[in-house]
Amino acid sequence: MAALVYRSVQRKLLRAVLLSTLAALLVAIAAMVAYDLALYHRSWIADLRTQAELLGRSSAPALAFDDARVAQENLNLLRYRQQVRAAAIYSANGRRFASYAIDPAQSFPALPEPDAVRIDGDDLIVFSRIINDREILGTVYLRAEYELYDRLFAYLGIAALLLVVAMAVAFVLSRRLQRAVMQPLLAIANIAREVTEKRNYALRAQKLSEDEIGQLAESFNTMLAEIGRATRDLEASNREAAREVSERRRAEEEVLRLNAELEQRVRERTAQLEYTNGELEAFCYSVSHDLRAPLRAIDGFSQALLEDFPADVPEDARRYLNRIRTSTLRMAQLIEDLLNLSRVSRGELLHQEVDVAEIARQVVQDLRHREPGRNVEVSIWDSMHAHGDSKLLRVALENLIGNSWKFSSKAEHPQIEIGLLRDGSKNTFFVRDNGAGFDMAYANKLFGAFQRLHSVNEFQGTGIGLATVQRIIHRHGGRAWADAKPGKGAVFFFTLESSAAASAGLRVPQSEAA
Amino acid sequence: MAEKLIMLVEDNADDEELTLRALKRSKIANEVAVTRDGSEALEFIFGTGQHEGRDLSRMPTVILLDLKLPKLGGLEVLQRLRADPRTRLIPVVVLTSSSEEEDMLRSYRLGANSYVRKPVEFSTFADAVSQLGLYWMLLNEPPPRF
Secondary structure: OHHHHHHHHHHHHHHHHHHHHHHHHHHHHHHHHHHHHHHHHHHHHHHHHHHHHHHHHHHHHHHHOOOHHHHHHHHHHHHHOOOEEEEEEEEOOOOEEEEEEOOOOOOOOOOOOOOEEEEEOOEEEEEEEEEEOOEEEEEEEEEEEOOHHHHHHHHHHHHHHHHHHHHHHHHHHHHHHHHHHHHHHHHHHHHHHHHHHHOOOOOOOOOOOOOHHHHHHHHHHHHHHHHHHHHHHHHHHHHHHHHHHHHHHHHHHHHHHHHHHHHHHHHHHHHHHHHHHHHHHHHHHHHHHHHHHHHHHHHHHHHHHHHHOOOOOOHHHHHHHHHHHHHHHHHHHHHHHHHHHHHHHOOOOOOEEEEHHHHHHHHHHHHHHHOOOOOOEEEEOOOOEEEEOHHHHHHHHHHHHHHHHHHOOOOOOOEEEEEEEEEOOEEEEEEEEOOOOOOHHHHHHOOOOOOOOOOOOOOOOOOOHHHHHHHHHHHOOOOEEEEEEOOOEEEEEEEEEOOHHHHHOOOOOOEOOO | OOOOEEEEEOOOHHHHHHHHHHHHHOOOOOEEEEEOOHHHHHHHHHOOHHHOOOOOOOOOOEEEEOOOOOOOOHHHHHHHHHHOOOOOOOOEEEEEOOOOHHHHHHHHHOOOOEEEEOOOOHHHHHHHHHHHHHHHHHHOOOOOOO
């Protein structure tokens, strides 16, 4: 590659040198030749004219005296000038008075012409009038060799020879010059090739001269040093990158391993959970079936005692038996509520669009149906929707509205309001009553199972309802809380995820006729 | 035509007595055949095992079936009854303490005609049994003889 470049550059240089030499020589030669030829032309014409003038002057007396012999002698003197091929003297009337020619076959013009110089082929012809005292005595005619082309060809020959010699000299000189210029360049090119092949950036070009090529070598070395440093940096960062990559791979493998482990653990836990859930199911099933049967027997046979032996049971025993029956039923209710609580904790949630207002209306309708004697003013807001399990949400509303219904039983004008506060994507439902309320100091006990803030004598209940509500709301990812004052009523809040359809809801409370 | 027969499948002696008491108090005098586990119930119906040689022309008009039974559960008994052409049409009332939704669903899926929860309170229970007896013995038209 370097050799090729070298050769090509060398040829270009040589060509440039030779071409410029040639051009210079050609221009110089052309100028010299042109100058010389022009000079020759002018001087030859002047010479011939002078000759003709001289001939005229010397022949004027001969013409005046019509002495042709003298004129002839004058003409014959021309034999010393070999360039003059022919000459003649014409008399005033145009007769050829005397003539001279090297070649005897030479022809002469029949009549003289006025003063003139013209070129006829290879000859220069001059006519010159012989004038004496303003009288035209005759005309001199000269025909001489005109050697312009001969001279030109001679010059061209010389020029060719000169060119050959000059070019040869230029060639030799330029070769030596090239060697001086190219050798340092070639050295740099060789270093460049070596650097490329061996990737050895420690190599340096030798600075052979204090000129542009020397500067080039310096710049090249600087560049090499720069590339060497950049390469070292790059390699270092590559090594760093490779290290990072391998570290990352190790980390990823670790993550994969941990994930696999985690999945395994999740599977194990899931299996355990499923087993536990199965146990719980079995337990609940058993409770549901077996725990109630003895209660039924206690209640049934207590009643049988009262019915079958009305006379034998004293009043106190009758009272005790009734207490036994009351406790039995309470126990049954407890079991029922516990089963409900367990039921809302088990099983899959069936998420769907739920019309909360409609469920609330149905719950209130059931309550009115169960206790037709109660006169409660209930207002349920319109268009309350949520996203959740409709069955569980119904249980929650049954408990909350049922509580309001129960605890407002001693109010003068019982009122219950079921509504929805919307704050962005958060939906907060509330159930408000003007019933017995409670002291907020016990609010933290509110949602615990079997926690009651009122005595059973005051209000019936097992204390499981709000625990059930909270479990349902928690399972929906929501929150439940309350606000109350003793004697002023209570508000229970719970949040549920909103559904898209709920967004168009109105906030106008709609009163339901009590 | 022989007197209509009520069959009670119940393992709990208390529940058995209370059921019989409730039937008696609502003046239902029909004979009640009581079996105490699932396999005995099947033996009685098909006249096998300890009930070998029973008059098979006398099939119960209604079967009051508890779900939680020793040996063979109530749901299995129901399945066997529904699988046999001789008993496929006999009305079966599931009478149980369970309020589990799953039990209800499976009972109906297997072809129970009715599902009644035994209330704890005796008066309510007696009321339920009485209504059951009256309905199935008097009001309901049994499937034509098979």
